[in-house]
Amino acid sequence: MRFRHAEAIWSEHPRLAAGALHTTGVGPVADTGPRVAEYTARARARLDGALEGRFPEVLAWRRVFARMGLKPTQYRCASESLLRRLRKEGTLPRIHPVVDLCNAISAAYAVPVAVLDADRVTGPLLEVRHARGDEEYTAFGGATEHPAPGEVTYADSAGRAHARRWTHRQSGHSAVSERTGRILVVAEAVHDGGADTVAEVLETIARELTAHWRTTPATALLTATAREFAFADEPLSGTRAP
Template sequence: MHFRHAEAIWSDYPGLAAGALHATGISSATATAVGPRIAEHTARAVARLTDTTEGQLPEVLAWRRVFTRMGLKPTQYRCASESLLRRLRKEGTLPHIHPVVDLCNAISAAYAVPVAVLDADRITGPLLEVRYARGDEHYTTFTASTEHPAPGEVTFTDSAGRAHARRWTNRQSGHSAVGEHTSRILVVTEAMHDGGTEAVPELLKTIAEELATHWPTDPTTAVLTSSAPEFTFGS
């Protein structure tokens, strides 16, 4: 299986910093053990919000500029990390979904950088690509309804034409959401701010170390660039 950003994405967004991770042996059985780590990363996110709002963070502002360039109102369609930080600021907590998703959400909030976690067995290979939609892709919502991304929208699209994310880092698909039967995950993180090339490798390392501590797994990772855009994972 291969993951990559299309050449047009790298060309249009040369400031993109991206990384990917693949891990096996994932289950929901370690919810208690991972709890303190989730709390620690969440506390780091809370500390960043002490004297500011999520909309003023450079990591978020960079994605707001990208959304504006894509023709989207950035306060209507927010990148995933901004949505998490906004909820944390308003409600004081992050959602509880699945231990591995909760962990990655907390790390995403701590770094203010979007992190997508997909059930790798729900992706049809051999390719998952971040690319501009043609308009014939099909996207499954969390209520199991089907949508079709507009032509030109940035999507995570697999070889079967299924979109696993809409509006780039705004919303993942219910089809590949991590659940009780998940055993293999693909994690993707993407930054657009000036420090992204330093933040993404650090964020990937943090996730890999946390996964290896709490699950029986030895994750593989890759930092992606326009000259080395592809991550090969799984069998």
């Protein structure tokens, strides 16, 4: 299995910094609560000093969304949505130990972090690219949508879209669940210094996964000249079939 951003994405967004992580053995039983609380507290402390819409990391994504023809305050990147929820409600949603952990880290660093059930992605390629318009996206409520032609999405080899409007919303089809055994994590940033942020985010997530699940993640920092991440595509014994 390979993950990459299309050449056009790198050309249109030269400040893009990205990284990917793959690991196995990530089950639903792990006590990530204390670490989630620590990263959430870090995000909350930053919100005490400024609204999330003023963070450089968020402002950079807002500019990207505006260039894509999207209203930034209507379609927010995932990290901004998490920070906004944290500011308004005081907590982040609890979904699954690994998702909760990655959401808290995303909020702490203010950059989008996608966590996909790798066994729900059809290979050999998952690519961040412009949609043709015939890709199928499954909303969390179960409805089927089609990204608009030209919209940036995560598209697999079966023509399934695993995101809408790039970093705005993931698909319910590849959402992590209690039956997930293998994950692909992607972190993306477009602000000045984003490469350093993404590297730190990947290192942090890898360290936490190792501590809680005793797994050994594979990671890669992606660039316009080294934009592909290859990882094993065999499902674990006992994990669900697509």
